[in-house]
Amino acid sequence: MQTVTSTNDDRKALAAKRLAELGLVDPVDHSSTTLAAAQRLESLAGKRPGLLDNRKGNGDRLLERIGQLLVDRYGTLEPYRTTKFIYARRADEKILEDLAARCDFVVTAVGD
Amino acid sequence: MIGSQTSREAIEMIELMYQAGWTDGLPVVPPLPELVDAFVRYVDRSPDDLVGYIPPLGGKATMAKVAANAVMAGCRPEYMPVILTAIDAMLDDKFNLGGMQCSTHLSTPLLIINGPIRKELDINCGANVFGQGWRANATIGRAVKLVLVNIGGAIPGVTDKATLGHPGKYTYCIGENEEESPWEPLHVERGFSPADSTVTVYGSEAPHNINNQMVDNPFDLLTTIGSMMSNLGSNHPYLMGESFVALCPEHASVCAANRFRKVDVQQFLFDNARNEHRRLKAGGIYGADTAKYNTWPHWIDRQRDDVMVPVCRRASDISVIVTGGPGRHSAYLPGWSSRSATRKIELARSK
Numbered sequence: 001m002q003t004v005t006s007t008n009d010d011r012k013a014l015a016a017k018r019l020a021e022l023g024l025v026d027p028v029d030h031s032s033t034t035l036a037a038a039q040r041l042e043s044l045a046g047k048r049p050g051l052l053d054n055r056k057g058n059g060d061r062l063l064e065r066i067g068q069l070l071v072d073r074y075g076t077l078e079p080y081r082t083t084k085f086i087y088a089r090r091a092d093e094k095i096l097e098d099l100a101a102r103c104d105f106v107v108t109a110v111g112d
Numbered sequence: 113m114i115g116s117q118t119s120r121e122a123i124e125m126i127e128l129m130y131q132a133g134w135t136d137g138l139p140v141v142p143p144l145p146e147l148v149d150a151f152v153r154y155v156d157r158s159p160d161d162l163v164g165y166i167p168p169l170g171g172k173a174t175m176a177k178v179a180a181n182a183v184m185a186g187c188r189p190e191y192m193p194v195i196l197t198a199i200d201a202m203l204d205d206k207f208n209l210g211g212m213q214c215s216t217h218l219s220t221p222l223l224i225i226n227g228p229i230r231k232e233l234d235i236n237c238g239a240n241v242f243g244q245g246w247r248a249n250a251t252i253g254r255a256v257k258l259v260l261v262n263i264g265g266a267i268p269g270v271t272d273k274a275t276l277g278h279p280g281k282y283t284y285c286i287g288e289n290e291e292e293s294p295w296e297p298l299h300v301e302r303g304f305s306p307a308d309s310t311v312t313v314y315g316s317e318a319p320h321n322i323n324n325q326m327v328d329n330p331f332d333l334l335t336t337i338g339s340m341m342s343n344l345g346s347n348h349p350y351l352m353g354e355s356f357v358a359l360c361p362e363h364a365s366v367c368a369a370n371r372f373r374k375v376d377v378q379q380f381l382f383d384n385a386r387n388e389h390r391r392l393k394a395g396g397i398y399g400a401d402t403a404k405y406n407t408w409p410h411w412i413d414r415q416r417d418d419v420m421v422p423v424c425r426r427a428s429d430i431s432v433i434v435t436g437g438p439g440r441h442s443a444y445l446p447g448w449s450s451r452s453a454t455r456k457i458e459l460a461r462s463k
Contacts, residue, residue, distance in 0.1 A: 015131035022125060025143040027134055027180035029171035029263045057399055086407070088211045088449030112216065 041105055044074040050103030051079045052095070054087035058111025066107055129184070136258060136282055140184035151179035154189035155196065163196060164203045167210030168272075169265030173199065177263055178255075185255035185283075190233060191248060194311060195255050197457045198223050201313040202256075204453035212315045212450055213266040216275045217347070219448035221260075222316040222356075223253055223285040224433060226299035227309030229457060230287040237287035239437025242319050253283030278318040286435055292361035293434035294368030301374070302454045309457045314356055314431075315450035317346070319443035327440070330367040334377060337442060338385035341423050341430075346446035348423040349387050350397040351407065354452060355424065356445040357381065360436040374432050382427035390417040 020026065041047060049070050051063045067079040080102050084091050087110070099106050125142040129135055141147075152159050152175050159176035166173050182195055202209045202221055212219055225235050236246035244250060266272040274281075290297040299310040322340050327333040337357060341348070348355055357377075359367070367377055393400045403414050413419045424430060431452065436442075 011131055012133050015128045019125065019128050019132055022121070022128075022142075023145060024125065024129075025145055025148045025176060025180040025183075027143055027177060027184055027258065027262045028132075029166075029173070029177060029265070031172055057397065086449065088215065089208055090210060 044070065044076050044105070046075065046077065047104035048077045048102060049079040050099045050106035051081045052091065052099065052106055052108040053081065053083045054108060054110065055084055056087040056110055056112065059087070059109050060111070062109045062111040063107065066109065070107075134184065134262060136254070136261070138282070140258075141186055143180035143183040147183045148176055148179045151182055151187070151189045151192050152176060155192045163199055166199070166203075166259060166264035167266075168213050171263040171265050173259065173263045178259055181258040181262055182251075182255040185258055186247070186251040187255050188247075188251075191252050191255070193457050194223075194225065194229065194233070194252050195259075197311045197455045198252075198256050198313055199259060201311055201453040201455040206451040207313060207315070207453045208450045209260075209264075212448055213260060213264065214271060214273055215448065216273050217448050218274050218276045218278045218281075219315040219317055219450070220278065220281045220284060221256065222280065222314045222445065223256065224298060224312040224314065225285065225287045225309070226290065226297050226304075226312070227457075228307065229309035230290075235285070235287040237289040237291075237435055241286045241289075241436045242443070249285045249287070250283050253280075253285030256285075257281060257283060280316065280318055284316070286358075288433045289361055289435045289437075292364075294364055295374045295432075295434070298431065298433050299454060304454070304456060310454050311457060312452055312454040314354075314445070314452040315448045316356065317446045317448075319358065319445055322442045322444060323440070324363070324442075325440040327363075327366060330370045330372045330377070330380070333363055333366055334380045335384060337444065338381050340444045341381060341385035341446075342387050344387070344391070344394060344396055346423075347397065347448060348446060349392055349421065351449060352422070352424045352429070353447060353449060354429045354431065355447045356431045356433065356452075358433050358435050358443040358445060360439060360442050361434055362438065362440050363442045364434045375427070377432050378427040378430045381430050382422055382424065385423045385430075386420040387423075388417070389414070389419045389421055392421060 049067060051067050053060045053063055070076040070079065082095055082099065084095065122142065126139050129140055134140060157175045159174065161175040163173040163175060163178050182192060230237055233248045235248045260266050288297050298312060299308060300306055304310055320340055322337050324333055324336045392402055409425050412421055
């Protein structure tokens with residue numbers, strides 16, 4: 001799977017390079033695809049998990065189980081739980097700030 | 113000339129644009145710099161001018177990037193003001209573009225054009241209005257969709273998680289048939305002048321056809337439409353929100369001939385497009401536990417199984433437009449967790 005993806009990416013890049021040589025205007029914004037993921041934690045032990053429920057059916061059940069597994073298997077602290085107003089919209093800034101202040105990492109889930 | 117170096121180069125470009133991931137699956141016009149420049153000049157702007165940051169990935173839409181996508185879609189330069197206005201409307205926070213583009217739901221922005229620009233650009237408002245055959249409808253709608261993918265980063269199956277999608281994700285742009293409507297058009301209802309041209313964006317499922325060919329009174333007609341609106345499969349019986357009804361001119365005239373104003377149509381549909389509470393427990397979004405996470409208005413009695421639950425919170429959440437040609441088919445356009453947004457087209461014209 002990794003190989004397939006990288007072959008496709010290489011092919012795309014080659015095609016884009018050739019199109020640039022032909023003088024076409026690139027219609028793609030590349031800045032958005034270079035967003036980096038946050039630094040990964042080395043260990044979960046003793047860390048505070050946040051559980052962000054998006055209020056969609058079953059998401060709460062899935063998160064509850066994940067929270068339990070984090071404590072039992074990885075030795076995390078008791079999870080901090082919070083809820084979005086509705087799953088269809090991004091979380092309010094205040095919710096994100098609250099999570100950032102209280103937690104070391106956050107899990108959110110869709111339980112469809 | 114056929115077989116010339118130039119035509120071979122054009123074919124090579126078309127193939128390369130597929131490989132580069134620039135297309136929607138159909139061939140695109142090569143965005144040659146002179147074409148892109150002409151599109152940017154038409155709106156009196158500079159190539160690096162910022163149009164906005166497009167969700168879901170926040171891609172930077174410069175004038176040149178938008179123009180390149182418009183060229184690829186097959187647009188003419190004079191379509192640029194409509195495209196830029198549509199992008200501006202989609203960036204209205206209430207439209208919730210980021211959510212719409214990532215959802216498993218299949219909704220996608222529909223552009224509804226009002227005002228004199230429909231005639232100036234030959235935007236179809238009549239027969240086969242949701243279908244193919246008109247350059248302006250097809251390419252304006254397509255340009256917007258290419259922007260969402262190429263600049264916004266809504267990549268199907270990667271960031272765009274739609275389970276099914278629908279054909280409107282290639283292009284989805286109609287005009288209101290103001291000339292054959294018995295009522296004021298959508299943009300006038302929303303506070304604009306009849307002489308203004310506007311774009312309304314609405315996150316929409318594909319049109320659901322409503323066939324009632326024999327009807328001669330609004331009560332039977334709107335009962336048919338209300339039945340379509342209360343189908344359990346759409347989001348509205350559960351989440352409510354805004355939806356659109358596209359009446360064909362003949363259906364609209366049946367209503368108007370019986371003294372139904374647009375607000376009467378909205379009121380009748382609000383009162384009649386309902387489901388018994390117990391029926392909603394069959395599934396949809398809440399499942400049997402309809403009380404959990406429920407966002408219905410407080411005046412709906414959740415304790416009673418026989419209470420009739422509407423598909424929206426108020427009659428004005430049902431937007432009514434008149435569009436299409438002869439015949440007696442209207443359409444319901446179910447939506448998603450989004451509110452439509454209307455903007456006046458006021459960008460600079462060619463000198």
